[in-house]
Amino acid sequence: MSSTNRTVVVTGIGATTPLGGDATSTWEGLVAGKSGVGPLEQEWAADQAVRIAAQIAVEPSEVIPRPQARRLDRSAQFALIAAKEAWTDAGYTETSADEGTVDADRVGAVIASGIGGVTTLLDQYDVLKEKGVRRVSPHTVPMLMPNGPSANVGLYVGARAGVHTPVSACASGAEAIGYAIEMIRTGRADVVIAGGTEAAIHPLPIAAFGNMMAMSKNNEDPQGASRPYDTGRDGFVLGEGAGVVVLESAEHAAARGARVYAEAVGQGISADGHDIVQPEPEGRGIAHALQNLLDRTDLDPAEIVHVNAHGTSTPAGDIAELKALRKVFGDDTDHFAVSATKSMTGHLLGGAGGVETVATVLALYHRVAPPTINVNDLDPEAEANADIVRGEARKLPVEGRIAALNDSFGFGGHNVVLAFRTV
Template sequence: MMERVVITGTGLVSPLGNDVSTFWNAMLQGKSGISRIDSWDTSHMKTHMAGVVRDFDADGRFGRREARRMDRFCQFALAAAEDAIQDAGLKLEQIDKERMGVYVGSGIGGIGTLLEQEELLRSRGASRVSPLLVPMMISNMAAAMISIRTGAQGPTLSPVTACSIGNTAIGEAFRLIRAGGADVVLAGGAEAAITEISMASFGNATTLSTWDGDPKLASRPFDAGRDGFVMAEGAGILVLESLSHALKRGARIYAEVTGYGATSDAYHIVASHPEGRGAYQAMKLALHEAELEPAQVDVISAHATSTQVGDRSEMMAIKRLFGEADHRIPVTANKSMIGHMFGAAGGVEAIALVQMIQDGKIPPTINQEVPDPECDLDVVPNEARVKDIHVGISNSFGFGGHNAVIVLQKFA
C-alpha cells in the first residue's frame, strides 16, 4: 500500500522576508521585494534591479568561521532547512536518520564564490585560492550541508532542472516517501546568482526586464507591458513526511502532496514550447496521479516569469487542459512580487500554496495595468482574494524544457 505524503514544516529566505509569516503577510498586501542593486555599480548594465535578500546575517546565524565556509546559496538553504525543521517540531534525536532524506537543489550553485576566487587567482596568485572553492561552488553542497548538520543518512539528492528544481525536488521526495523509501525528506531549492556576469548574460539574452522606473513595478506577469523577468535569490525548504510517521509523532499537518508531473518540451535550450506542450502534459500527469479532474482545482500558482513568450505559452497550456473551467480558476503569479528565484522558486512558491490552503486567501498578481488579450484568464489582479481552497497546483518550468508540476490538497 502506498504511503500518503504530507507537509509538516516550511522555511524560507526571500526578498519579501526571511521567515514564512513576514513573507506571507507581505504577499497578501501585494508588496514587492524588488529593489535597486546597491552592492555594485550597475550603470553599465541593461538592468539595475533584482529581488535581493536583505537583513540576512549569516555570521550571526552560523558563526563567522562556519559562514565563510559556505557560499551564499548554501547559507540560504541551511537557514531555510533549520527553520522548516523547527516549524515541523521535528526532534532530530528521535528520528531514524537512515530514513531521513534531503532533496535540495540549486540551478547555478556557488557562482559568487567562483567569481571571487577567480579574481584572487588573477590578482594574487594560485596560492591564494581557497582549498574550499570546489565544495563551496558545487550545487549539491546545499543538500550535503543540510544532511551533515541534521545527520540525515537517507537518500540525498540535488536535482538540477534549472528553474523547476524546487518542484522536481518536492515531487521526487513525494515519490520516495510514497514508495516507502523514507519517512521524512527535506525538499526544495536555493539560489544566490545575482552577480554582474549573470546579469550581463541574461541581459544580453534579452530575457531580463529593462524597466527603468520604480523597481517594484518591473515584474508584471501576464500584463501586456511585461518585458522580461527580474532576477531574485533565496531558498524555500519543506518538510515532507509519510502520514503514518507524522501521525505517530503528533505533527501538525499543513497540506498533503497528492500528485507530481514531470515532462520535457524537447524543443529549445531557453525558450518554452510556444504552445505550452510540456507544461500541459506535466499538469495533466500531476492531476492524473492525484486522481483529480481539472474542474476540481481551486487555484493555480503559475510559473509566470513576466516574459512575453513564457507567460503566453503557460496560459495556452492552462486553457487547453482546463477548458470551460479555465476562467473560473484563479491563476496567481508570485513572481510579480518576489521576482524569479531560479532554483529556489519552486520551493518558495510551494510554501505560498501551502499558505493559501491554510488561510483560504490567494495573493494577487501585482502590476496589472493593461490586460494582455492572450492572457485573459482570472489572474487575481492587484488585490488578494478570499477563497476556500481544497486543491491547488504549482507550476515550475526551466531552461532546457524542464517542466515540473505538483498538486497540494487540504489534508482530510
C-alpha cells in the same frame, strides 16, 4: 518498508526571500502585494544594462555565525536558513536524529539549485587572478558544488536515506520536491526535507541574462518591473533566496501528532523538446506535465481552486502556461485563482519552486490566494485563458477540500507541476 501508495503530507515550512527572512514575513508580504525588487547599489552595477534585482531581505550574516558562513556559498547559506526554520516548524531539532526522535536511516534531503555556487566560483577566480594561487580558499570546491546546499542541509538533519540535487534550471526546486514526494511514496524514506535555493545576483549572470534579452530593463521603476500578464512586460527580474518544506508519510506524521499544512498529492513532469531557452508557444509540453499529474494521482480537477503560476513576466512564457491550463482543463480553469508571485519576489531560478511551494501550501492552509501585482494593462490572451488574481489577495473557498497547483518551468524545456490539497 515498500509501498507505492503512501500518502505524503507537509509538516514544516521555511523560507528566506526578498520579502522577508522567514516564511511568515514572506507570506505576509505576498498577501499584502509587497514588492521585493529594488535598485542594485553595488559599484559593479553602474555599467550594467539591468540595474535592478530582488535581493534578500535579511542577510545571512545576521543569522549564521561568521565561521560557518565562511565555509558556505551564499546559496547554501540561504538553504540552511530555510531548512532550519522548516525543520523546527515541523517539530524537530538539530539533534532529533541523534536522540532517536526520528530515524536517520529514514530521513532524506533533496535541495536543488539551478546554478549552484556560482558566486564562489567567480569570486575565487578573481582571487586567483589578483592575489595568486595560495590565496584561493581551501573551501572553494565544497562551496561551489551544486550539491553543496543539499549536502549541508542533509548534514544538519542527519539524513541517511539519501541526499539529492536535481538541476533543471528554473524547474529545479519543484523537481526536488516532486522527487522527495516519490521517496516517501515508494518507501525509501519517512521524512524528507526538500526545496530550492539560488544566489546568482552577480555581475556575470546579470550581464548574461541581460544580453540575451531575458530580463526587464525597467531600471526607473524597480518595484513595477516584474509584471506578469501585463501588455508591457519585458522580462523577468532576478531574485535570490530559498524555500524549503518538510514532507512526511501521513502515518509517520500522525504517529507523532504533527501539525499538517496540506497533503502533497504528487507531481507531473515533462519536457518540451522544442528549444534550449524558448518555451513551446502553445504550451504542449506544459500540458503534458499537467496531464501526467492527473494520470498519476487521484486529484480531482474539480478540487483545484488555485494555481501558483510560473509567470515570470516574459512575453512568450506567461501565455504558453495559461494556454496549457486551458488545453487540459478547458472551461474548468474559470474557477482557478491564478497568482504569479514572481511579480513580488522576482525570479529565484532554482529556488523559485521551493519558495512558490511554500506560498502554495500557505494559500491552501489560510485559504487565501496572493495577488499578482503590476498588472496595469492585462494582456487579452491572459484574460481569455485564466482568472488572474490582481490588485489584492482573494479568499479561497472556506469549506470543503480544495487543491492547488504550483507550476515551474526551466531553460532546456523542463516542466514540473506539483499538486497540494487541504486535509
